[in-house]
Each structure stands twice: as structure tokens, then as C-alpha cells.
Amino acid sequence: MMGGAEIERLITLLGRLPGLGPRSARRAALALLRQPHARMLPLAQAMEHAARAVRTCSTCGNLDTCDPCSICADPSRDRGLVCVVENVGDLWALERAGVHRGVYQVLGGTLSALDGIGPEDLNVAPLYARLEAGGVREVILALGATVDGATTMHWLHDSLSRFNIPVSRVGQGVPVGGALDVLDDGTLAAALMARRPA
Amino acid sequence: MMGGAEIERLITLLGRLPGLGPRSARRAALALLRQPHARMLPLAQAMEHAARAVRTCSTCGNLDTCDPCSICADPSRDRGLVCVVENVGDLWALERAGVHRGVYQVLGGTLSALDGIGPEDLNVAPLYARLEAGGVREVILALGATVDGATTMHWLHDSLSRFNIPVSRVGQGVPVGGALDVLDDGTLAAALMARRPA
Numbered sequence: 001m002m003g004g005a006e007i008e009r010l011i012t013l014l015g016r017l018p019g020l021g022p023r024s025a026r027r028a029a030l031a032l033l034r035q036p037h038a039r040m041l042p043l044a045q046a047m048e049h050a051a052r053a054v055r056t057c058s059t060c061g062n063l064d065t066c067d068p069c070s071i072c073a074d075p076s077r078d079r080g081l082v083c084v085v086e087n088v089g090d091l092w093a094l095e096r097a098g099v100h101r102g103v104y105q106v107l108g109g110t111l112s113a114l115d116g117i118g119p120e121d122l123n124v125a126p127l128y129a130r131l132e133a134g135g136v137r138e139v140i141l142a143l144g145a146t147v148d149g150a151t152t153m154h155w156l157h158d159s160l161s162r163f164n165i166p167v168s169r170v171g172q173g174v175p176v177g178g179a180l181d182v183l184d185d186g187t188l189a190a191a192l193m194a195r196r197p198a
Numbered sequence: 199m200m201g202g203a204e205i206e207r208l209i210t211l212l213g214r215l216p217g218l219g220p221r222s223a224r225r226a227a228l229a230l231l232r233q234p235h236a237r238m239l240p241l242a243q244a245m246e247h248a249a250r251a252v253r254t255c256s257t258c259g260n261l262d263t264c265d266p267c268s269i270c271a272d273p274s275r276d277r278g279l280v281c282v283v284e285n286v287g288d289l290w291a292l293e294r295a296g297v298h299r300g301v302y303q304v305l306g307g308t309l310s311a312l313d314g315i316g317p318e319d320l321n322v323a324p325l326y327a328r329l330e331a332g333g334v335r336e337v338i339l340a341l342g343a344t345v346d347g348a349t350t351m352h353w354l355h356d357s358l359s360r361f362n363i364p365v366s367r368v369g370q371g372v373p374v375g376g377a378l379d380v381l382d383d384g385t386l387a388a389a390l391m392a393r394r395p396a
Contacts, residue, residue, distance in 0.1 A: 006244070028216055044241075
């Protein structure tokens with residue numbers, strides 16, 4: 001239609017990115033087309049480099065350009081503290097916050113009856129192997145406070161009990177900076193349940 | 199930091215696209231990194247092809263892979279009807295709607311005292327040349343109903359008067375599908391001014 005097949009294809013592929021609809025894909029394509037050499041080619045090259053360099057860490061499931069990933073290979077990280085997360089985005093969030101000095105295990109999903117995801121679909125074998133090898137002092141379950149996240153944490157707690165290693169889960173309650181009157185009932189209930197001496 | 203320099207660079211460049219902030223850039227990068235061969239490389243190649251193929255039409259200012267662009271080169275378009283738009287995005291919007299069967303002139307901006315954009319910064323020389331060459335029956339000013347758009351239409355109307363060619367501007371009023379009680383005062387005033395026999 002307009003601008004030839006190359007431009008149409010660019011808009012179509014951009015529109016498949018999460019967070020970009022047809023309208024914002026056109027805006028993004030226009031911004032790139034206006035500066036093909038300053039903006040579009042550098043982005044295209046960054047994508048090619050990343051696509052060829054990126055691999056999944058065989059230890060923890062993180063995405064990185066080396067295997068084991070830079071977190072697993074970092075001698076300053078505490079290997080005795082394993083934090084279990086659903087996906088790499090959650091791992092990135094914890095790393096940005098800088099609140100976990102141990103290592104990770106990326107499950108690659110949560111149990112979900114609706115989506116037909118069972119225990120055999122989760123990347124837990126490397127976690128079992130690590131716990132069997134010894135040296136792990138605590139497993140922290142850092143999954144989302146959703147039905148599937150809670151189900152998965154419950155199942156993990158059971159299936160890890162045979163290792164006799166303390167298993168904890170992240171706390172629930174009022175988010176920092178959050179006003180009470182905008183929170184949902186479930187969060188308010190969880191916050192009341194998790195109360196502690198002031 | 200996380201995932202190596204290649205992933206960091208990809209997130210940075212994606213975050214510079216309009217409509218993507220740091221958070222959505224990370225989401226988009228993760229979606230691409232999860233399918234490097236199915237998603238990231240095709241997008242990278244589409245960008246490279248588009249960056250090398252795209253050019254600005256020397257007649258109307260449209261972006262296309264040929265010059266003159268496919269609209270200017272289309273013998274079925276009415277060259278006597280020139281629609282003046284601010285940018286290529288506006289041209290695309292009119293083409294998607296399929297409401298203009300003539301040709302276009304892309305100004306590349308609007309007059310703006312705040313941004314220091316004067317008449318010499320607008321791409322109007324090709325329009326003057328076309329009007330001097332003859333054969334144009336009407337110029338339609340299709341600029342946005344903003345202060346800068348209105349200023350530009352006013353100035354264009356003046357500067358085109360020497361050609362003795364009818365100059366019109368797009369109508370203003372209630373958008374199709376729009377409820378009156380959500381419209382701003384300016385639109386309501388314009389809609390009342392533009393009233394016509396029912």
C-alpha cells in the first residue's frame with residue numbers, strides 16, 4: 001500500500017513487539033525511517049549482534065552472552081542463596097533493585113491448569129541438581145502473587161521438602177509508596193495477615 | 199550490568215523509539231531475545247532493507263522506496279488536487295482512510311514561534327514550483343487544529359494567494375462517533391461555527 005513492501009513489513013514486525021500496537025508501530029517506523037543511518041541501522045545491528053551472541057545459562061536459565069551467565073560466574077555472589085523466579089524479566093527486576101546477592105533459578109513459567117503447564121514443563125531439574133550437590137543454605141521463592149504463582153510456590157515447597165533445606169517465599173503486603181485506598185481486597189487481606197509489631 | 203553489553207545496548211536503542219519507555223523496551227527486548235531466530239533476526243533484516251531502500255520523494259516529500267514516490271507516480275491520482283500535510287504520518291493516515299484521490303505535499307513541520315520554525319524551514323518550494331507549472335485546480339490544507347497548525351494554514355493561505363488557485367482547509371467540528379459532552383470548548387465552538395442546514 002503506502003511506502004512499498006519494505007516499509008509495510010517493518011511496520012508489521014514492529015507491531016508484533018509487546019507494548020506496540022499498529023498505531024505505535026507506525027510511529028516507531030516513521031521515527032526510524034526519518035533517520036535510517038543514525039537510528040535504524042544501529043538498532044538493526046544491535047539486534048543482529050544480540051541474536052547471535054545471546055544464550056541461555058545452562059545453570060540458572062538466565063539470558064546472557066556467556067554460559068554460565070555473568071551472575072553464575074561471579075565469584076562474589078552467594079551460591080548458598082538460590083532465588084527462584086518465573087522468568088528472566090523478574091530476574092532483571094531483582095537485579096535492578098540490587099536486593100539479592102545470591103544466585104537465581106529461572107523456572108520459565110508457572111504451573112497453570114488453564115494453559116496446561118505442569119511440573120514437567122518447568123525448568124526445575126537444574127535446581128534439584130544444585131540442591132543435591134550441597135552447599136545451598138536457603139531457597140527463596142520469588143514468584144508473583146497470582147493464583148498460578150501461589151500454586152507453583154506451594155508445589156515447589158512440597159517438592160523441595162525432601163532436601164531438608166529452608167524454603168522461604170517473598171513477603172506480601174502494601175507496596176512501598178502505595179496508598180491503602182487504591183489497593184485491592186486481596187492485598188489488604190495479605191497485608192493484615194502479615195502484620196508485625198510496630 | 200545484566201546480560202552483557204549486547205543486551206544493554208539493545209534495550210537502550212529500543213527505549214529511544216517513540217512509545218517505548220525503559221520498561222516496555224525491556225519487555226520488547228526479552229520477547230526478541232527469547233526467539234532470536236524467529237523474531238529478532240527478521241526484524242533486524244527488515245530494518246536494514248528499509249534503511250537502505252527508503253528515500254524522500256523529491257516531488258512531495260513522502261517516504262518511499264522509489265522517487266518519485268508510488269503516489270506521485272500513480273497515473274490514476276488527480277494531480278490537480280494537492281493536499282498539504284504536516285508530515286508523512288499524516289499522509290499515511292489520509293491514505294489509510296482512502297479519502298483523498300489527489301496528490302500530496304509534505305511540509306515537514308509547522309510554523310512554530312516556540313520551536314523557532316519559520317517559513318524557510320518548511321518544504322514549500324516544490325509546492326510553489328508545482329503551482330507555477332500549472333494544472334493544479336485546488337490546494338487543500340490538511341494541518342492539525344492546533345495553534346501552530348492554524349498559524350501555518352493562515353500563512354500558507356496568504357502566500358499562495360498570488361497563484362490565484364482556490365485554497366481550502368479541512369473542516370472542523372465533532373469527530374465522527376464523538377459524543378458532545380466529552381469535547382473541549384474549542385471543538386464545540388468550531389462545530390457551531392461550521393453548522394450547516396440539516
